[in-house]
Amino acid sequence: ADGADLVVVCTPIGAYAAIGEAIAPRLRNGAIVSDVGSVKQTVVRDLGPHIPEGVHFVPAHPVAGTEHSGPEAGFAELFQGRWCILTPPPGTAPEAVEKVGELWRQAGMMLEHMTPAHHDHVLAITSHLPHLVAFSIVGTAADLEQDLRQEVIKFAASGFRDFTRIAASDPTMWRDIFLNNRHALLDVCGRLLEDISRLQRAIRWGEGEEIERLIEASREIRRSLIDANQA
Amino acid sequence: ADGADLVVVCTPIGAYAAIGEAIAPRLRNGAIVSDVGSVKQTVVRDLGPHIPEGVHFVPAHPVAGTEHSGPEAGFAELFQGRWCILTPPPGTAPEAVEKVGELWRQAGMMLEHMTPAHHDHVLAITSHLPHLVAFSIVGTAADLEQDLRQEVIKFAASGFRDFTRIAASDPTMWRDIFLNNRHALLDVCGRLLEDISRLQRAIRWGEGEEIERLIEASREIRRSLIDANQA
Numbered sequence A, B: 001a002d003g004a005d006l007v008v009v010c011t012p013i014g015a016y017a018a019i020g021e022a023i024a025p026r027l028r029n030g031a032i033v034s035d036v037g038s039v040k041q042t043v044v045r046d047l048g049p050h051i052p053e054g055v056h057f058v059p060a061h062p063v064a065g066t067e068h069s070g071p072e073a074g075f076a077e078l079f080q081g082r083w084c085i086l087t088p089p090p091g092t093a094p095e096a097v098e099k100v101g102e103l104w105r106q107a108g109m110m111l112e113h114m115t116p117a118h119h120d121h122v123l124a125i126t127s128h129l130p131h132l133v134a135f136s137i138v139g140t141a142a143d144l145e146q147d148l149r150q151e152v153i154k155f156a157a158s159g160f161r162d163f164t165r166i167a168a169s170d171p172t173m174w175r176d177i178f179l180n181n182r183h184a185l186l187d188v189c190g191r192l193l194e195d196i197s198r199l200q201r202a203i204r205w206g207e208g209e210e211i212e213r214l215i216e217a218s219r220e221i222r223r224s225l226i227d228a229n230q231a
Helices: A013-026 A041-050 A094-106 A116-143 A146-154 A161-167 A171-180 A182-204 A208-227 B013-026 B041-050 B094-106 B116-143 B146-154 B161-167 B171-180 B182-204 B208-227
Strands: A006-009 A032-035 A056-058 A060-063 A083-086 A110-113 B006-009 B032-035 B056-058 B060-063 B083-086 B110-113
Touching: A006 A013, A006 A094, A013 A041, A013 A171, A032 A041, A032 A094, A041 A116, A041 A171, A056 A094, A060 A094, A060 A116, A083 A094, A094 A110, A116 A146, A116 A161, A116 A171, A116 A182, A116 B116, A116 B146, A116 B161, A116 B182, A116 B208, A146 B116, A146 B208, A161 B116, A161 B161, A161 B208, A171 A182, A171 B208, A182 A208, A182 B116, A182 B182, A208 B116, A208 B146, A208 B161, A208 B171, B006 B013, B006 B094, B013 B041, B013 B171, B032 B041, B032 B094, B041 B116, B041 B171, B056 B094, B060 B094, B060 B116, B083 B094, B094 B110, B116 B146, B116 B161, B116 B171, B116 B182, B171 B182, B182 B208
Parallel strands: A006 A032, A032 A056, A083 A110, B006 B032, B032 B056, B083 B110
Antiparallel strands: A060 A083, B060 B083
């Protein structure tokens, strides 16, 4: 960080406090500190207090990625047409926000501003909950006895496969995301469990119309995704 | 069905009893009746009693497909390298089983024999539960207020998107699958809810090692899928 114009922190979120402490004395006046973390409230909490007076702090979340991690996992089109969310604290210098935004715009991203709390709420439903569920369902299958497990692999094309891709994501990175967004995540997870229970109950009691109605509602969302070029 | 050598029933499973009744008087001696349904115990129960003496009954499940339904949803490579599961009742003429198997082999499929009960158990975890969960999680997102919903669409690339593809599947077809495999499905769904609760609890109580352990276990399954060419 010595004398750098811009420092972008790209580690699991759990390391941010230690990183903040380590880089703080080396940041020059007028430098910008940003990051790419998937949770923003705890980033502001953990990294914010270490940012010296005269250094700009522009937390960002380029919402793109695959199940692979690390510098080798990048590729030229990774950010193309995706959204980058900026969550600068109130009073941050607009030029600093603009510089970080321009960096991601050059990579092909569209920009969006949010408060850290709103960011964490939106990402809890679009990203953190799907990962929690994918890890769980793949784990449930893994726990089935060895014989059946071979068959889970064989017949994965029937739906299971779609869940395994994101379940291959990095454990440390996801441990930190879950722990750092626990309130929003537990809230949406509670909602999902209610919804699964409702469908489960409709199946147990043979309520065909209710089942069809629930399925129909979720098809509509898929159509919206296709219309928005995010499918 | 008049004078046909082979009749393959390809409708939602809920229609099988009525179809069996309608085609029974028209089946010629030596004909074969098969199907492509995703549940096999209730197919044997609903279609089996209508099959006349002298007609062969070979239920089959070609495990392949997309979220699209109907004849237009087919394409040349759909069945290539996938598995077809045959569940003929005990005592079925081997030549009839061989004929149905050969049909799917010619389409590029590999063959597997199972009892209807075992089939329904395996498919409950590999296909029916993933669909139940996908419908639910997409429904949970859809229920969030209109404002947030636009953002769910925008940031879907972060994980949510993987669930929406299978959630776009046909409501009538899936209503019938859920209702006709309810016992096996409710069993695996109960297991999943236990597993989600365990992860949820670990997140609430900040048990980082437990979270990492659960995520690590599910990565292993993904590797097996890649090794088996089913990823």
